[in-house]
Amino acid sequence: MNQDQPLLLKVQDLRRHYTLPRESLLRAPGRLPVLDGVSFELEVGGALGLVGASGSGKSTLARLLMALERPDGGRVELLGRDLHALSPHELRDARRQIAIVFQDPAGALDPRMTVERSVGEPLELLERMPRPMRRERVLEMLEAVGLTAADLDRYPHQFSGGQRQRIAIARALVTRPRLMIADEPVSALDMSVQAQVLNLLQDLRRRFGMGLLLISHDLAVVAQLCEQLAVLEAGRIVRQGPVEELLGAH
Template sequence: MTPLLAVEDLVRHYRLPRERLLAPAPVLHALDGVSFTLEAGRTLGIVGESGSGKSTLARLVMALEPPTAGRVLLQGQDLQALPPAALRRARAQFQMVFQDPYGSLDPRQTVARIVGEPLEALPGAGRAERRERAAEMLDAVGLRTADLDKYPHEFSGGQRQRIAIARALVTRPRLIVADEPVSALDVSVQAQVLNLMQDLQQRYGLAYLFVSHDLAVVDLVCDEVAVMHQGRIVEQGSPDRLFTRPGHPYTQRLLASVLR
């Protein structure tokens, strides 16, 4: 059976500025042969320290930039092989929730415009339908229809992240890439948003690729965890196994640093 998401030998290199005029440009190996699969309705956590390649992986899965090598397959379809118009239509099936709930929302737009914007890529979605779907998604994330005509600055951080989740849901995707979705929130608000995401997963059959540095959060919401170090996945398994019997020395150090 074809998995919902398959990442195959993904590589991403960046050329850095030359240190001297005639010196060769140094190369940063952000990803170096990353592979995994994610089944529909499941949550895979990606953990690791800053600079391990987690956010680069999220951008490549979202087709926001091309890989140096390797493929990202969504329902068996190579996203980078799609022409721009086809990729734009395919984005209805995979959406993203960013870390900063204020920076990811346009402060000049109303909530109705923000949440309904992804529908503009779909054929036949008129203004009335976009507003109706936006209202439906606001209700799903615990906000009110009256909030449609407000602006992002009128909401708390947790409410803004709910708006961002509503925007990701409005196309009824099968996959959501969540890049540190609660790290900018207070601890009490984090729990509310995580519970919401789990409820939405059950209601809509969502799969999450959940990027985080917080092992406690990953332990709570993920079915499986992949540990990244220097652009590679060094260990992968269930949270119970990984966090109680880590096999790789880097995973052991990562857990020990949290305990300290």
């Protein structure tokens, strides 16, 4: 690897706990440790799969990587910069570099917004791009995810679940991020549609040279798209390495 090139993502000893409701006035409220010293690295353009049972802390980790929440300890470096130490202005710039795709595409899209507005909104908010330029970029992204110009003026309810996830992916990628975080991106979709959306993610990753952090409880999904695998158990990474090595060990 090029020595001068920083890692896409360097996560060091990341910690996060939630405070439980107080049971007694005489005792301090309990603490629920959710991430308990998580460390991993992702090279520029690399793909890491994060698997773990429900409640193991996967989505909490995703929120910390997006700087939607602050950690209680440890650090996240995105392309060499400490994400949680950035000024609001720098953070806005960093957010353009990271995209997130969630499990539920309906929840990611405002039902009152046309596809053109939904997909173009990050360009408006994060890049202050004027409307005619936005329309062009939105159309380019729609075509990249398999939709067309005829879809620009339609609303989310006019699409199937798989198409809605494609729209959510177009919205996530419209700022041309360096890293895509996908949190269970296909688990709400029909089996027949899952493979199509996974293939799409793989294509887009290659086409735009993006890194991918794919979060899933399904090892088969992760193995299809990622070279590296990390297994999260109760807030700790218990195994980590190349996918073939970890799958071979079973």
